[in-house]
Amino acid sequence: MDTQKALISRRSICRYKDQPIPESIIEQIIDAARLAPTANNQQPWEFIVVIEQDMREKIAELATYGKFIAQAAACVAVYCKDSKYYLEDGSAATQNILLSAWAHGVGSCWVAGDKKPYCQPISQLLGVPEDYKLVSLIALGYAAESPKLHHKRALAEVLHLEKF
Numbered sequence: 001m002d003t004q005k006a007l008i009s010r011r012s013i014c015r016y017k018d019q020p021i022p023e024s025i026i027e028q029i030i031d032a033a034r035l036a037p038t039a040n041n042q043q044p045w046e047f048i049v050v051i052e053q054d055m056r057e058k059i060a061e062l063a064t065y066g067k068f069i070a071q072a073a074a075c076v077a078v079y080c081k082d083s084k085y086y087l088e089d090g091s092a093a094t095q096n097i098l099l100s101a102w103a104h105g106v107g108s109c110w111v112a113g114d115k116k117p118y119c120q121p122i123s124q125l126l127g128v129p130e131d132y133k134l135v136s137l138i139a140l141g142y143a144a145e146s147p148k149l150h151h152k153r154a155l156a157e158v159l160h161l162e163k164f
């Protein structure tokens, strides 16, 4: 799938088939994440792939709007070492994961991490050192739904030429 097609057709997917994702595909998705741009090329990230049902259920219990993580095939926790641009760096990696997953036929949904009160208990659960920030949780799985495009602001409304 070419990049523009993946960008246009991607949707957040929260319902999944009971079907595992092959390890090689998960590896390619994380490979895409580690190639994202970062400030000063710091690459402050670590990616925790959680497949075990028990652990996903515990994460889902904590993540207020991420209950569907329990039904996903996998959950990726994107962590960045606390640094000036950790949020931008981790967000770039997160978007690469969403797009790479989609290009491999795998649905995903970005679940908020940073600033959420459940960051600390999730980090404890996953054995993450204290100087790492949870940027996002990403539920991954083969889609069992085909959501329509969410309302998006029109190009003409958001595009400014030369001046605001």
Ligand SMILES: Cc1cc2nc3c(=O)[nH]c(=O)nc-3n(C[C@H](O)[C@H](O)[C@H](O)COP(=O)(O)O)c2cc1C
Pocket: 010, 011, 012, 013, 014, 065, 066, 109, 110, 111, 112, 113, 150
């Ligand atoms: C920073 C961020 C946090 C999000 N957190 C959640 C979340 O906790 N739960 C959820 O179901 N979706 C979450 N989303 C997904 C958005 O709801 C979704 O991207 C938006 O509704 C647009 O839909 P689309 O991704 O299909 O274009 C989050 C997205 C972003 C960028």
